[in-house]
Amino acid sequence: MKKIHKTQEKLLDILKSNIDDPLTIRELATLVGEQSPGVIHHHLVQLEKKGYLKRNPNNPKDYTIIDSGEKLVVYINKYGIAQCGPNGLMIEDNVIDRIPIASSLLKFSSSEAFIVEARGDSMQPKIHSGDIVIGKKQNFAENNDIVICSYHDEVMIKQIRKTDNGFVLYSFNHEKYIPRLVEIEDLRIEGIVKNILHYD
Incomplete structure (x- = not known):
């Protein structure tokens, strides 16, 4: 990796020590002792160009520290709970936590x-209550994809198939749940399920 400015070294140390509770650019400026947030933004851009940092352009507090050119752990935003049956809770619009995930579990951009x-x-048996589900943000799906989707006031995890009349949402627990036909305009696909972490 390329050499970095002393201010960038200090920034990188602060980012590493606060990775589970990300700071705003203004907060970073205060800790570095810099009055201008614009200067901090410049140094963050330089850190990314030099390969020390990967930032989410849509969320300045969402970043990945890159050590030795390899991302070992990334922090992923957790948005809430999606239901796989009755009594599930609706997903929240705001981030409620950031979960460390081994980068090897992702085959796409964090x-x-x-x-x-x-x-x-x-x-069930593929996804159990309490499992951590990793999704990839996209608003479309292929037939038989497992999706995280919003339907009216529910956020659900279902297998999806498209028909001439809309979407059919399938559960894997066939004995207890029947397929549900929904109209296209009533369903919003939040993302595609890419990985499932089971916890006993």
């Missing part, structure tokens, strides 16, 4: 990743 916690039994 800036496109998000996490929800599964709730319910409709997707």
